[in-house]
Amino acid sequence: WILFQVHCHLIFLFFSASSQINFVLLISRQGKVRLTKWYSPYTQKERTKVIRELSGLILTRGPKLCNFVEWRGYKVVYRRYASLYFCMCIDADDNELEVLEIIHHFVEILDRYFGSVCELDLIFNFHKAYYVLDEILISGELQESSKKNVARLIAAQDSLVEAAKEEAGSISNIIAQATK
Amino acid sequence: RRRDSPPPPPQDSVERIVEDAAMDLSLNPFSSGTRLRDMIRAIRASKTAAEERAVVRRECAAIRAAISDNDQDYRHRNMAKLMFIHMLGYPTHFGQMECLKLIAASGFPEKRIGYLGLTLLLDERQEVLMLVTNSLKQDLNHSNQFIVGLALCALGNICSAEMARDLAPEVERLLQTRDPNTKKKAALCSIRIVRKVPDLAENFMGSAASLLKEKHHGVLISVVQLCTELCKASREALEYLRKHSVEGLVRILRDVSNSSYAPEYDIAGITDPFLHIRVLRLMRTLGQGDADCSEHVNDILAQVATKTESNKNAGNAILYECVETIMGIEATSGLRVLAINILGRFLSNRDNNIRYVALNMLMKAMAVDTLAVQRHRVTILECVKDADVSIRKRALELVYLLVNDTNVKPLTKELVDYLEVSDDDFKEDLTAKICSIVEKFSQDKLWYLDQMFKVLTLTGNFVKDDVWHALIVLISNAPELQGYSVRSLYKALQASGTQESLVRVAVWCIGEYGEMLVNNISMLDVEEPITVS
Numbered sequence: 001w002i003l004f005q006v007h008c009h010l011i012f013l014f015f016s017a018s019s020q021i022n023f024v025l026l027i028s029r030q031g032k033v034r035l036t037k038w039y040s041p042y043t044q045k046e047r048t049k050v051i052r053e054l055s056g057l058i059l060t061r062g063p064k065l066c067n068f069v070e071w072r073g074y075k076v077v078y079r080r081y082a083s084l085y086f087c088m089c090i091d092a093d094d095n096e097l098e099v100l101e102i103i104h105h106f107v108e109i110l111d112r113y114f115g116s117v118c119e120l121d122l123i124f125n126f127h128k129a130y131y132v133l134d135e136i137l138i139s140g141e142l143q144e145s146s147k148k149n150v151a152r153l154i155a156a157q158d159s160l161v162e163a164a165k166e167e168a169g170s171i172s173n174i175i176a177q178a179t180k
Numbered sequence: 181r182r183r184d185s186p187p188p189p190p191q192d193s194v195e196r197i198v199e200d201a202a203m204d205l206s207l208n209p210f211s212s213g214t215r216l217r218d219m220i221r222a223i224r225a226s227k228t229a230a231e232e233r234a235v236v237r238r239e240c241a242a243i244r245a246a247i248s249d250n251d252q253d254y255r256h257r258n259m260a261k262l263m264f265i266h267m268l269g270y271p272t273h274f275g276q277m278e279c280l281k282l283i284a285a286s287g288f289p290e291k292r293i294g295y296l297g298l299t300l301l302l303d304e305r306q307e308v309l310m311l312v313t314n315s316l317k318q319d320l321n322h323s324n325q326f327i328v329g330l331a332l333c334a335l336g337n338i339c340s341a342e343m344a345r346d347l348a349p350e351v352e353r354l355l356q357t358r359d360p361n362t363k364k365k366a367a368l369c370s371i372r373i374v375r376k377v378p379d380l381a382e383n384f385m386g387s388a389a390s391l392l393k394e395k396h397h398g399v400l401i402s403v404v405q406l407c408t409e410l411c412k413a414s415r416e417a418l419e420y421l422r423k424h425s426v427e428g429l430v431r432i433l434r435d436v437s438n439s440s441y442a443p444e445y446d447i448a449g450i451t452d453p454f455l456h457i458r459v460l461r462l463m464r465t466l467g468q469g470d471a472d473c474s475e476h477v478n479d480i481l482a483q484v485a486t487k488t489e490s491n492k493n494a495g496n497a498i499l500y501e502c503v504e505t506i507m508g509i510e511a512t513s514g515l516r517v518l519a520i521n522i523l524g525r526f527l528s529n530r531d532n533n534i535r536y537v538a539l540n541m542l543m544k545a546m547a548v549d550t551l552a553v554q555r556h557r558v559t560i561l562e563c564v565k566d567a568d569v570s571i572r573k574r575a576l577e578l579v580y581l582l583v584n585d586t587n588v589k590p591l592t593k594e595l596v597d598y599l600e601v602s603d604d605d606f607k608e609d610l611t612a613k614i615c616s617i618v619e620k621f622s623q624d625k626l627w628y629l630d631q632m633f634k635v636l637t638l639t640g641n642f643v644k645d646d647v648w649h650a651l652i653v654l655i656s657n658a659p660e661l662q663g664y665s666v667r668s669l670y671k672a673l674q675a676s677g678t679q680e681s682l683v684r685v686a687v688w689c690i691g692e693y694g695e696m697l698v699n700n701i702s703m704l705d706v707e708e709p710i711t712v713s
Binding site for chain 1: 303397573
């Protein structure tokens with residue numbers, strides 16, 4: 001019976017060729033959440049539970065072990081950068097080596113954007129970290145393999161925001177507000 | 181620029197906070213309430229959970245007031261605050277409608293933070309989401325490409341089946357736009373749409389196939405992934421893509437594999453490994469069960485398998501995908517040999533990640549070429565003893581699959597020997613597997629008994645009840661071995677009586693066959709007489 005099950009499992013493995021990342025999680029060594037992005041439906045309650053479970057699993061792993069943990073039938077690929085653990089959850093038969101590269105891709109882009117990124121950057125400018133992530137993944141799939149392009153797109157959008165702010169901060173607006 | 185300047189140095193002193201507040205007031209006399217940065221600082225400075233809750237409560241109250249007053253000025257930072265509070269785990273549903281208002285606003289900054297709030301604070305199951313459909317439709321038709329991008333991103337991350345159906349025509353249209361940034365987002369958005377409503381797959385297959393001619397890498401990786409998704413969703417799309425895209429895919433892979441150094445896409449000396457991998461994956465989907473397709477991709481697969489450097493992770497990620505594809509399609513035997521060789525190299529790699537992945541691949545290879553996997557039995561057995569629990573588990577599962585009549589005895593011996601020294605948290609898994617194996621091959625009763633006695637002695641507490649029940653049944657039905665059994669169990673009990681199951685089985689045996697024990701009745705050749713006091 002077990003062999004039959006395994007056989008079915010193997011056949012299934014051949015057919016599914018997804019690469020979807022189910023969620024992205026950034027946690028500090030103390031288990032504080034710095035960023036979460038969910039590409040599969042998880043309620044708020046489920047999300048809290050998932051974070052607690054994974055923090056327990058990952059934060060206790062020694063440094064020499066492989067970067068993959070098996071969890072609830074999924075695989076979670078993680079890598080530690082300074083005080084932060086970058087984690088991405090994928091299906092059991094996905095290419096975990098590639099996901100390691102995706103994590104590194106994300107980290108390098110963050111690094112270039114913030115200029116030698118550190119955990120504080122991600123705390124005080126978390127919304128910007130999300131903007132960066134949204135230029136890298138959509139629906140859990142990779143969107144852009146060129147770090148230069150991602151940087152360019154973020155810069156262009158930041159400029160739009162800057163321009164709008166300057167306009168809003170102009171003297172005339174302040175006067176208009178004062179006389180409201 | 182003040183609000184988005186780099187964070188302060190880690191030294192958060194009261195003077196600094198006051199100084200900053202004064203600065204801010206001098207620049208904008210109408211500033212009121214705390215800035216995002218100050219709220220974050222206050223939360224981080226909280227020494228207890230109660231303190232933090234107080235800060236959050238105060239901020240939420242201010243935000244609620246601002247929302248009900250329809251305050252326009254600080255909507256942006258209030259939304260940012262809400263998101264931060266949400267990340268801490270506090271409820272923020274009162275802010276959901278604010279997201280909608282921001283999205284409906286006309287400016288880019290409002291939409292940007294509004295859409296972000298939408299994807300963070302809501303999930304697809306919430307009804308509020310439906311209210312965004314109209315704004316999304318408008319934004320998908322906006323003249324500003326970045327706003328179109330925001331809408332595509334939000335839709336791609338969070339849309340429900342209903343929204344997917346509603347907005348599919350807009351997304352289809354956007355696949356034809358000129359801007360590559362928009363195209364790639366539209367392609368990924370289409371993936372989500374097809375996942376939610378597989379019936380729509382056929383609407384996208386034509387565009388997807390023709391987009392494979394694009395040169396922009398972002399568009400290519402998105403479109404290739406879309407094609408893969410379409411094949412999974414629809415038989416018709418699969419056939420269509422088999423007919424129309426194989427040549428193009430081979431060309432894409434060949435070009436990127438042969439490409440000279442391209443700094444923009446280079447990772448560890450390889451040009452765009454992500455593109456390599458996605459194309460390989462699509463080839464697997466198309467070539468599965470299709471001899472024609474498989475033949476078309478044979479050469480390029482061989483090239484990638486032999487040419488790709490395997491000293492860095494990026495190269496190994498490509499090789500991994502390549503092996504998966506070779507094993508998934510109707511490959512030539514030459515190609516299969518290449519694949520198994522790569523597996524063999526991976527298995528002896530010092531990198532834990534590579535070994536782990538190799539074990540996975542070998543499990544899949546079992547269905548394709550059991551003999552080739554058997555050749556790596558010794559290395560796999562070594563992995564059962566690895567320091568890394570992820571690797572141990574994988575290796576054990578693989579060993580279980582490898583057991584056959586020829587190798588069961590030496591394999592079991594290795595496993596039982598390891599049982600003695602293995603970690604406690606692994607003992608349970610290992611015990612279960614050994615019992616399972618031994619039971620399957622229990623035709624050789626004497627051998628079966630020996631293994632079971634050893635396991636009971638070492639880890640009897642992990643042996644399940646039905647397992648030692650079966651043992652007792654076998655002994656009762658094998659009169660020629662009852663003497664041997666009772667004597668062996670007696671000796672085992674003397675050596676170590678800590679395992680409860682061992683004690684139970686031994687006591688039962690002694691109870692049934694005590695005579696044989698005391699009088700050395702029906703001794704086997706291998707036994708020596710013992711004296712029982």
